Amino acid sequence: xxxxxxxxxxNKNMIAPGHKACAGCGQMxxxxxVANALGEDVIxxxxxxxxxxxxxxxxxxxxxMPWIHSLFENASAISSGIRATLDYKIKHAKTKxxxxxxxxxxxxxxxxxGATFDIGFGLISGMWERKENIIYICYNNEAYSNTGIQxxxxxxxxxxxxxxxxGSGSSxxxxxxxxxxxxxxxxxxxxxxNYVAQTTAGHPQDIANKxxxxxxxxxxxxxxxxxxCIPGWKIKSNQSIKVAKLAAKTGLYPVLEYENAKxxxxxxxxxxxxxxxEYLKIQGRFKHLFKNKRGRKQIKYIQSIAxxxxxxxxxxK
Amino acid sequence: MQILEGSRAIAxxxxxxxxxxxxxxxxxxxxxxxxxxxxxxADDKADYEYVLAESEFAAASIIAGASSAGSRVYSATSxxxxxxxxxxxxxxxxxxxxxxxxxxxxxxxxxxxxxxxxQDAVTIxxxxxxxxxxxxxxxxxxxxxxxYKIAEKLNLPVMINIDGYILTHSYEPVFIPNASKIxxxxxxxxxxxxxxxxxxxxxTMGAFASxxxxxxxxxxxxxxxxxxxxVIKNEYEKYIKIFQPKNRDHNNKYKSFDNGLIEYYGPPxxxxxxxxxxxxxxxxxxxxxxxxxxxxxxxxxxxxxxxEEIKNIIKKVxxxxxxxxxxxxxxxxxxxLDVKALKATYELKSKIQGFVVGLGGRDITQKMIKDIxxxxxxxxxxxIFICK
Numbered sequence: 001x002x003x004x005x006x007x008x009x010x011n012k013n014m015i016a017p018g019h020k021a022c023a024g025c026g027q028m029x030x031x032x033x034v035a036n037a038l039g040e041d042v043i044x045x046x047x048x049x050x051x052x053x054x055x056x057x058x059x060x061x062x063x064x065m066p067w068i069h070s071l072f073e074n075a076s077a078i079s080s081g082i083r084a085t086l087d088y089k090i091k092h093a094k095t096k097x098x099x100x101x102x103x104x105x106x107x108x109x110x111x112x113x114g115a116t117f118d119i120g121f122g123l124i125s126g127m128w129e130r131k132e133n134i135i136y137i138c139y140n141n142e143a144y145s146n147t148g149i150q151x152x153x154x155x156x157x158x159x160x161x162x163x164x165x166x167g168s169g170s171s172x173x174x175x176x177x178x179x180x181x182x183x184x185x186x187x188x189x190x191x192x193x194n195y196v197a198q199t200t201a202g203h204p205q206d207i208a209n210k211x212x213x214x215x216x217x218x219x220x221x222x223x224x225x226x227x228x229c230i231p232g233w234k235i236k237s238n239q240s241i242k243v244a245k246l247a248a249k250t251g252l253y254p255v256l257e258y259e260n261a262k263x264x265x266x267x268x269x270x271x272x273x274x275x276x277x278e279y280l281k282i283q284g285r286f287k288h289l290f291k292n293k294r295g296r297k298q299i300k301y302i303q304s305i306a307x308x309x310x311x312x313x314x315x316x317k
Numbered sequence: 318m319q320i321l322e323g324s325r326a327i328a329x330x331x332x333x334x335x336x337x338x339x340x341x342x343x344x345x346x347x348x349x350x351x352x353x354x355x356x357x358x359a360d361d362k363a364d365y366e367y368v369l370a371e372s373e374f375a376a377a378s379i380i381a382g383a384s385s386a387g388s389r390v391y392s393a394t395s396x397x398x399x400x401x402x403x404x405x406x407x408x409x410x411x412x413x414x415x416x417x418x419x420x421x422x423x424x425x426x427x428x429x430x431x432x433x434x435x436q437d438a439v440t441i442x443x444x445x446x447x448x449x450x451x452x453x454x455x456x457x458x459x460x461x462x463x464x465y466k467i468a469e470k471l472n473l474p475v476m477i478n479i480d481g482y483i484l485t486h487s488y489e490p491v492f493i494p495n496a497s498k499i500x501x502x503x504x505x506x507x508x509x510x511x512x513x514x515x516x517x518x519x520x521t522m523g524a525f526a527s528x529x530x531x532x533x534x535x536x537x538x539x540x541x542x543x544x545x546x547x548v549i550k551n552e553y554e555k556y557i558k559i560f561q562p563k564n565r566d567h568n569n570k571y572k573s574f575d576n577g578l579i580e581y582y583g584p585p586x587x588x589x590x591x592x593x594x595x596x597x598x599x600x601x602x603x604x605x606x607x608x609x610x611x612x613x614x615x616x617x618x619x620x621x622x623x624x625e626e627i628k629n630i631i632k633k634v635x636x637x638x639x640x641x642x643x644x645x646x647x648x649x650x651x652x653x654l655d656v657k658a659l660k661a662t663y664e665l666k667s668k669i670q671g672f673v674v675g676l677g678g679r680d681i682t683q684k685m686i687k688d689i690x691x692x693x694x695x696x697x698x699x700x701i702f703i704c705k
Contacts, residue, residue, distance in 0.1 A: 043514045045382060052523075058530050061521035066514035068385050069523035070408050074378035077370070081382025081390075082514060084338045084366040088388060091364070105516055123378065126371030 012064065014038065019062045021054040024237030026201040026228035026244060027112070027139045028054070033204035034110070034137055034225075037211035040065060041104045043086075045079040047111025047120060048072035050146045050229075051139065072111075073120035076127040076136060079109035083132045106215055110137040113154035114144045116224075117182045121153075128191035128220050135214045136222050138184065141229035149232040149285075153182040156252075157305070158298040159285045161232075166288035175298050176288065188222040189261060195221035197257035201228060202244030206255060206267075213257070226253050234284020246279040251306035254313055268315050276303045318492050323484040324349030326454045326491045327393075327419060330461045332363050333496040334503070336391040336417075338383035340368040340376045344398040345431045346481035347421040351393055365391075373398035377405035377418075384414040385522055387506075387513040389465070392416075395481055396423035399437045403444065406474075410445025410538065412523060415468035415511060416475075417461070422595070422642075423481040424677040432678020433481040435595065435642040438619075439651045445538055447475040447545055448620040450594040452580075454491040456617070457484060459556060462499055463577070466552050469504045471545055472511055478619075480596040482678070494560050502559055546578060546621045553577025570606045578623035581630050583612020589693055590614055590631055592656060593640040597674070597681050601640075604686040611690055616652065624659045631656075637667045638693035642675045649673075649700040668693070673702045 014035035021028040031051055038044075044067045046052050052069045055062040070078045086102055093099035109127070111120060116138040127134060143161050144150040151164035155177040160166040164177040172178050188196045195217040197210045207225060214221040226247050228240040235243055247253035248267060255267035277299060280286040289295035310316045321329070328350050331339075341351040357363040366383075370376035373394050380390035394402060399420050409416050420438050424430040438448060449464060451457035457479045464475035479485060494502075512520055526534055553576065574581040582602050583590070588610040591601050598615040605611050614630055616623065631637050641650025648654065653671025660669055670693045675681045685703045692701060 040519075041516050043386065043516065053525055056521055056524035058524040058526045058534075061524060063521050064519060066516055066519045067521050068382070068514055069525075070378060070381055070412070071404060074374070074381075074405065077375040077378030078382035078385070080368060080375075081338060081340070081379040081384070081388075082386040083382075084340075084368050084379065085383045085386035085388040088337045088364075088366045122371060123375050126375050129371070130369065 014064045016062045019055045022230045026240040030201040030225045033207040037208035042106045045075045045109045047075040047115035049112040075109040076124045083107045108135045113140040114152045117153035138224045139227040141227045145229045145232040197223045200226040200244035202241045250274045250276045250279045251310040323454045328353030329493045330458045337388035338366045338390045340370045340379035342370045342373045342376045344395045346485045347393045347395045373401040377402040393419040395421045396437045406444040413472040421481040421485045430677040434676045438478045439643045450478045452598045454489040483596045578618045579626045580615040587612035589636040590634045591638045636693045637669045
């Protein structure tokens with residue numbers, strides 16, 4: 001009986017069912033993989049966004065772990081404060097056992113790409129500069145989905161969002177998003193992080209493995225997870241896993257990890273890697289690119305981004 | 318008793334209060350406080366975690382996180398820094414975190430100024446913090462210790478306001494209670510009922526509230542801030558008994574009435590009363606001694622507003638002059654508005670005249686106080702700026 005109970009507790013979902021996310025939500029798939037891999041000895045600070053809104057409508061909560069939401073931009077700094085408290089407690093622990101118990105607790109901050117690439121970036125930089133032992137997870141759905149799919153610093157080239165809408169005009173504005181997607185992984189590496197990784201919601205087992213590595217890393221680590229958004233990407237609710245996998249398979253969004261500033265693992269693409277068309281055409285946010293010459297030119301450019309990734313990371317064959 | 322810079326007096330007090338996490342970002346004129354606290358740590362005289370923040374927004378967020386995990390915390394700021402923190406300040410109050418911040422009061426840009434007024438603090442008066450204002454070093458020491466007691470008892474944040482430069486950079490004789498006495502006065506961890514983030518007992522903090530819940534939560538916060546006035550009075554009485562004799566006074570022409578929320582200094586039956594907060598009250602007290610029928614009310618606690626106490630003193634007084642070192646641009650001095658509101662509530666006959674003084678570090682001289690006293694007896698109008 002006792003052992004059965006124990007088994008149940010280790011298998012339990014750390015995010016309880018009954019949340020209010022869209023059916024098929026990529027972020028929820030990723031967040032569940034993250035939470036279950038983190039387990040019980042963890043404190044989470046969450047940024048404002050879909051994940052917060054869909055899981056904590058007062059007085060309910062889906063979180064089976066200690067969880068705090070403060071503001072949009074400060075999940076990192078909130079987690080710094082939690083870390084400082086644990087560090088203080090560890091230094092003042094009265095017994096070895098108590099110290100051990102406190103040392104086992106991981107501090108995690110998480111947010112969407114808006115919270116990470118844009119509004120919260122300064123605070124993340126501060127947290128990394130302090131070399132604090134915190135895992136930061138970015139669920140990257142490439143737009144401000146919670147507020148109605150506005151463009152963020154993570155929105156890719158050519159994507160139609162409500163603030164980078166595809167149009168009928170003649171200026172560059174008509175193609176949708178036309179800003180350079182911020183390279184957060186490079187920024188993380190530039191801060192000297194010991195563990196930096198990228199994966200997708202289509203690879204839940206890979207997410208779990210990466211969380212386990214991040215847990216073992218001393219100091220800050222960063223994991224960015226491409227998380228398809230059903231309404232934002234204009235896909236069907238049964239397509240989020242598929243589309244996330246396509247992002248990796250085309251080379252547009254390579255699954256990889258850097259340990260101590262070295263690229264140590266990267267998922268290979270097939271011999272003749274899938275063309276980005278396969279990834280773009282099932283998403284409504286890129287639909288306009290297939291309609292005219294100018295759009296097709298953008299697809300070519302997007303293909304060149306994927307080709308460049310494959311070449312640079314040596315993930316072809 | 319030691320002769321100390323105001324900032325150092327506060328730093329020593331904080332050290333003796335023994336916070337577990339401090340985070341701050343430098344801004345004039347708050348700097349000496351946070352420099353001292355960093356030095357204590359570097360010299361092994363204190364054991365708190367001192368987290369270097371990259372902005373005031375981060376500093377406020379870091380102590381919010383630390384408090385949510387169960388630490389006693391501290392930060393200090395000024396002016397632009399306080400405004401940059403403002404989003405977090407509202408959040409801290411709403412989450413009922415017992416956080417203490419010192420604001421070294423300074424004017425707000427533009428034009429940029431590093432000198433004292435109260436525009437920073439009054440601008441965030443609606444954030445849900447208990448707000449103390451200190452007249453001098455000893456009072457600021459007292460208010461910091463009281464702040465921790467009240468915050469941890471009620472799960473409410475408290476801000477102690479001290480006039481930039483006038484108090485932070487000046488020297489006065491001051492008595493700093495020792496750590497063991499403070500420990501006895503403050504609550505034990507086990508006696509607080511703050512909710513904490515702890516893997517042993519997982520809770521969710523900062524959930525979002527639909528229209529079905531939001532209003533009652535805000536109403537409860539308001540009610541708890543209102544009723545904190547009684548707790549402040551009680552704790553102030555205890556504090557005085559334990560730590561210091563009541564009012565070692567400046568000039569002692571009159572005996573002060575002080576209940577922790579306000580202090581009244583002046584004759585028993587005044588015709589004119591000045592109302593002010595912070596260090597300028599020292600100057601006003603000097604002037605009060607030159608008159609027979611003039612007194613001064615020092616607002617020590619600005620939020621919750623000590624309406625009852627002020628009403629009881631001014632109800633039979635003919636002229637009331639309210640001094641604001643800030644202004645609600647397009648309206649008038651915020652403290653004057655509060656006093657006018659209580660006049661309306663209690664249908665008082667007193668004439669209330671607001672004066673805007675000392676913006677951006679303009680010295681408030683005895684002559685100005687004299688002019689205010691005579692102007693308050695004349696025709697009343699909105700907002701008289703006393704510039705010289």
